[in-house]
Amino acid sequence: SYVLTQPPSVSVAPGQTARITCGGNNIGSKSVHWYQQKPGQAPVLVVYDDSDRPSGIPERFSGSNSGNTATLTISRVEAGDEADYYCQVWDSSSDHPGVFGTGTKVTVL
Amino acid sequence: EVQLVESGGGLVKPGGSLRLSCAASGFTFSSYSMNWVRQAPGKGLEWVSSISSSSSYIYYADSVKGRFTISRDNAKNSLYLQMNSLRAEDTAVYYCAREAGKRAFDYWGQGTLVTVSS
Numbered sequence: 001s002y003v004l005t006q007p008p009s010v011s012v013a014p015g016q017t018a019r020i021t022c023g024g025n026n027i028g029s030k031s032v033h034w035y036q037q038k039p040g041q042a043p044v045l046v047v048y049d050d051s052d053r054p055s056g057i058p059e060r061f062s063g064s065n066s067g068n069t070a071t072l073t074i075s076r077v078e079a080g081d082e083a084d085y086y087c088q089v090w091d092s093s094s095d096h097p098g099v100f101g102t103g104t105k106v107t108v109l
Numbered sequence: 110e111v112q113l114v115e116s117g118g119g120l121v122k123p124g125g126s127l128r129l130s131c132a133a134s135g136f137t138f139s140s141y142s143m144n145w146v147r148q149a150p151g152k153g154l155e156w157v158s159s160i161s162s163s164s165s166y167i168y169y170a171d172s173v174k175g176r177f178t179i180s181r182d183n184a185k186n187s188l189y190l191q192m193n194s195l196r197a198e199d200t201a202v203y204y205c206a207r208e209a210g211k212r213a214f215d216y217w218g219q220g221t222l223v224t225v226s227s
Contacts, residue, residue, distance in 0.1 A: 033213040042204055042220055048213035086154050090212035096170050098156030
């Protein structure tokens, strides 16, 4: 089955840029989506189809996807961005196609 | 406003059964595929199951295949997850999620906790 690997944690100072990677075999050929989850809350979609933002999501959140790595970039990080982030793809070649990454805890120093 | 409200969680013994429901409102339910996603305590997100808008296409994670059954009632704007032969490792918060374009999950419910313990 398809596996998505994320770093367990990323630390960043306020105002700096956080980059969260999501590794998968030829992930560049798939649409990647990113979710933010704060403690005790449901996940929120922050980037879909590699680099698009849902309405209401700040422009500070952006995404890219190429080769074997997709990346979520959070610019001008704020304290409120501290959360867990998950990547997700749909592996159409599988009979269990929904796949989430392992998750990354972003800590704002 | 899109709303998804899960219910039916609770404490159940190993080997027992439980049926989760997700009530949808604020959108044309019959036009969207829907999914169940779970999260064990302190762990990451795990996709569980998906059902297409007309129930023609259904998928399950290997971890639940043969034990869980997803269904929907478009007339009642409701999604269901019948869970049988429950195990301790099924303990999790279960979320229902609407599937948007490119298979992204754009709206989520608040979740319902299922605890499997003797």
